[in-house]
Amino acid sequence: MTRPPRSLLPAEHEIILRTGYLSAGSFCLYEGFQTWVRGQIEVNPQVVGYCLILYAISFAMLALGLSIPPLTVRFRDAIPVALTIAAIISAYVLFQIHYKGAYRTDALAFTHYAADILLKKGQNPYPLDLQNALHEFKVEPLYVTLTPNGDVSTNLAYPALHFLVFVPFLAMGLSDMRWVLFLFEIATLLTLYVKSPRELRPIVLLPIFVSADLAIDFNAGAVSDFLWVLPMVWMAFYLKDPFRSGVLYGIACAIKQEPWIAGPLLLIWMYNLNQGSFVVRMCSVLNFVGAAALSFAVPNLLFVIKDPGAWLSGVLTPASGGLVLLSQGMSMLTQAGIVRLPSLFYLVITITLFLTLVANYFVYFDKLKYLLWLLPALTMWFSPRALQNYFMYWIPVMVAGVLARHSELRDLA
Amino acid sequence: MTGKLRKIFAPASMLSCLFLVLFFFTQMYGSTSDPPAIINPRFKYWTTDQVWKFKKPYRWEVSPLIGPRDDAFIRLDEVSGKTCLGMYISQDGEIDQYLWATIHVRQNLGGRATKQLYDGTLGVWVYPTFLHERYPESGHPKNVFGIEINDGTNIMWFVFSQQPNVTYSLRRHQIVVISTPLNAWSYREIQIERYYTEAGWKRPSEVALILLVGATRDAGGQYTGFVQSLAVTQR
Numbered sequence: 038m039t040r041p042p043r044s045l046l047p048a049e050h051e052i053i054l055r056t057g058y059l060s061a062g063s064f065c066l067y068e069g070f071q072t073w074v075r076g077q078i079e080v081n082p083q084v085v086g087y088c089l090i091l092y093a094i095s096f097a098m099l100a101l102g103l104s105i106p107p108l109t110v111r112f113r114d115a116i117p118v119a120l121t122i123a124a125i126i127s128a129y130v131l132f133q134i135h136y137k138g139a140y141r142t143d144a145l146a147f148t149h150y151a152a153d154i155l156l157k158k159g160q161n162p163y164p165l166d167l168q169n170a171l172h173e174f175k176v177e178p179l180y181v182t183l184t185p186n187g188d189v190s191t192n193l194a195y196p197a198l199h200f201l202v203f204v205p206f207l208a209m210g211l212s213d214m215r216w217v218l219f220l221f222e223i224a225t226l227l228t229l230y231v232k233s234p235r236e237l238r239p240i241v242l243l244p245i246f247v248s249a250d251l252a253i254d255f256n257a258g259a260v261s262d263f264l265w266v267l268p269m270v271w272m273a274f275y276l277k278d279p280f281r282s283g284v285l286y287g288i289a290c291a292i293k294q295e296p297w298i299a300g301p302l303l304l305i306w307m308y309n310l311n312q313g314s315f316v317v318r319m320c321s322v323l324n325f326v327g328a329a330a331l332s333f334a335v336p337n338l339l340f341v342i343k344d345p346g347a348w349l350s351g352v353l354t355p356a357s358g359g360l361v362l363l364s365q366g367m368s369m370l371t372q373a374g375i376v377r378l379p380s381l382f383y384l385v386i387t388i389t390l391f392l393t394l395v396a397n398y399f400v401y402f403d404k405l406k407y408l409l410w411l412l413p414a415l416t417m418w419f420s421p422r423a424l425q426n427y428f429m430y431w432i433p434v435m436v437a438g439v440l441a442r443h444s445e446l447r448d449l450a
Numbered sequence: 451m452t453g454k455l456r457k458i459f460a461p462a463s464m465l466s467c468l469f470l471v472l473f474f475f476t477q478m479y480g481s482t483s484d485p486p487a488i489i490n491p492r493f494k495y496w497t498t499d500q501v502w503k504f505k506k507p508y509r510w511e512v513s514p515l516i517g518p519r520d521d522a523f524i525r526l527d528e529v530s531g532k533t534c535l536g537m538y539i540s541q542d543g544e545i546d547q548y549l550w551a552t553i554h555v556r557q558n559l560g561g562r563a564t565k566q567l568y569d570g571t572l573g574v575w576v577y578p579t580f581l582h583e584r585y586p587e588s589g590h591p592k593n594v595f596g597i598e599i600n601d602g603t604n605i606m607w608f609v610f611s612q613q614p615n616v617t618y619s620l621r622r623h624q625i626v627v628i629s630t631p632l633n634a635w636s637y638r639e640i641q642i643e644r645y646y647t648e649a650g651w652k653r654p655s656e657v658a659l660i661l662l663v664g665a666t667r668d669a670g671g672q673y674t675g676f677v678q679s680l681a682v683t684q685r
Binding site for chain 1: 466470471474475478481487490492496509562
C-alpha cells in the first residue's frame with residue numbers, strides 16, 4: 038500500500054483549495070451546457086469551439102481539485118482565470134448570439150446614446166428625449182421602463198458619470214458597451230482576489246459565481262451596475278481613510294443612485310471611526326463628506342450648470358414616483374393585485390424602515406457595524422421599484438466588507 | 451449612550467416602525483394607484499410587428515384591412531411641431547372583398563384598465579384632415595377618422611370632423627361625431643360611460659380601444675389622420 042503524497046498546505050487550506058477547484062469546475066460545466074443551449078450549434082458552428090473550451094476548462098478544474106498536492110497548489114491561481122474565461126465566453130454567446138447583439142435594458146441604451154451625442158454633437162443629454170436609443174439598440178420591449186401614465190420613459194435618469202465613463206471607449210471605436218461592464222466586473226473580481234488572504238483566494242469569488250445572474254447574465258443583459266460596484270468595492274477596503282473612501286463613494290454615487298442610500302450609514306461609520314471628542318469625530322465625517330461631494334460634483338457640475346432642472350429631474354426620476362411600480366420586493370404584492378396599496382405606501386414604509394435601521398445602526402454601532410452593506414439592499418427590498426439588481430449587486434461589496442474585516446482582525450492579532 | 455437606553459431602543463424603535471407601517475397601511479389601503487389604462491399613449495418606441503413585418507408603436511397592434519389595390523400604413527410623423535402617429539389609407543374605389551379599406555391601431559384593455567376608461571375621461575390630441583361623410587340613403591358612414599371602442603358586442607365610434615356634434619345609431623353601432631377643426635391640432639375629451647348609458651349598453655369588462663382611419667369603396671381617395679397622444683384621467 039502506498040502512502041498518500043504529503044500536502045504542501047495545512048489540511049484546512051488544502052480543502053479550501055480543492056473546494057475552489059471543484060466549484061470552478063462545476064460552474065464551467067454549467068456554463069458549457071448553457072452555451073450549448075443558447076448558442077444553437079446547428080446554425081452557429083463557432084459555438085462548438087466555445088463549448089469545447091468550457092468543457093476542457095471544467096474537466097481541468099475538476100481534475101486539479103482531485104489531484105496530488107504539488108499540482109493542486111501550483112495551479113491554484115488558475116481558478117479565477119477559469120471563472121473569468123467562462124464568464125466572458127458565456128456572456129459573448131449570450132449577448133451576441135442569443136440576444137442577437139441587442140441591449141436588453143433601456144438603461145444601457147440611454148447612457149450609451151447619451152455618451153454618443155455628447156461625443157459627436159457636444160449636446161447635453163439631460164434635457165433631450167432619448168427615445169431613438171430604444172430603436173438604435175433594439176431594446177427588449179419587455180424591459181422598457183414605463184411611467185405611471187403608461188408613457189415610455191425616455192429621459193436620462195442617471196448621474197453623469199454613468200454615461201461619461203463610456204465616452205473614451207466610444208472614442209476608441211468600441212460599439213458594444215457591455216464589454217465595458219465586463220471590464221468593470223473583471224476589475225472587481227481581480228480586486229477581491231488580490232485583496233483576499235492567500236488561503237481564501239480559491240473560494241473568495243464563490244459568492245459572486247454561485248449565481249450566473251451576478252457573474253454573467255445581468256451584465257450580458259445590459260444591466261450596468263458593475264460600474265458603481267467597482268468604486269464601492271475599493272471603498273470598502275479604505276473605510277479607515279475618510280478622504281480616500283469619500284472620493285470613491287462620490288465616484289460610485291456619480292454613476293448610479295443605489296449607493297446613495299448607504300450615505301447615512303457611512304456617516305455613522307465615519308463618526309465612529311476615531312474615538313475621541315465630538316470635534317475629532319466630526320472631522321472624519323466632514324473629511325468624508327467633503328471628498329465625496331467633490332468627486333460627485335466634478336463629473337456632474339457641467340451638466341448641472343447647463344440645465345439644473347433637467348439634471349435634477351433626471352437623477353431624481355427613480356425617487357420621484359415617475360416610474361411605474363415593478364418589483365421583486367415587498368411591493369410585488371401590489372403588482373400582482375393581491376394587496377391594493379399605492380406606490381406612496383411603499384415609499385413611506387421604505388423611508389420609515391430606513392430611518393429605524395439608521396437609528397439602530399447609530400445606537401448599536403458596535404454590534405451592527407458590519408451590516409453596513411446589507412442594510413441598503415434590505416431597505417431597497419421594501420421600495421416601490423425593487424428590482425433584483427438593487428439587492429444583488431451589493432454582494433461583491435459585502436465580500437469586500439468581509440475581507441476588510443478579516444484583514445482588521447489579522448492586524449489586531 | 452446609557453445602558454438602559456440601549457436596552458430599550460431596539461424594541462421601542464421596532465415597535466414604532468411597526469406602528470407607523472400599520473398606520474400607513476390602514477390609511478392608504480384601497481387607494482391604490484392603478485396601473486396605467488393605456489400603455490405607450492404617446493406612440494414611442496416603434497418595434498417590428500412579428501406578423502406583418504412593419505413598424506408599429508410598442509404595445510399597440512396594427513391591422514390593415516384592404517383590397518388588392520388599396521393601401522394602408524402607419525408611421526411616426528411630425529405635424530405642426532408635434533410628433534405623432536400618422537395613419538394613412540388609400541381606397542381605390544374598386545369592388546373588393548370588403549366594403550371598407552381601414553387601418554386599425556389597437557390596444558386591448560383588460561379589467562382594471564377598462565374600469566379606469568369608463569370611470570374616467572379619455573383625452574386625445576387629434577389632427578383630422580377630411581370631413582366625415584355618410585350615405586344619404588342609409589345614413590351609414592362612408593369614411594372615418596376617430597376612435598373605436600369595441601366590446602365584442604357593441605361598437606362605438608368617436609369621429610373627429612369639422613361639423614356639428616351629432617350622435618347616430620346603426621345596429622349595435624353608435625357613432626358620435628365630435629366637432630373638430632380640420633388641419634389643426636385639437637384636444638378633445640370623451641366620457642365613454644356617458645355615451646354607453648345613452649345607448650343603453652352595459653359597461654363591458656374588457657374592450658379594444660382602436661384608433662382608425664377608413665373609407666368605403668364609394669368614397670375612393672387618400673385619407674389621413676394624426677393622433678399625438680391619449681390619456682385617461684380620473685373624473
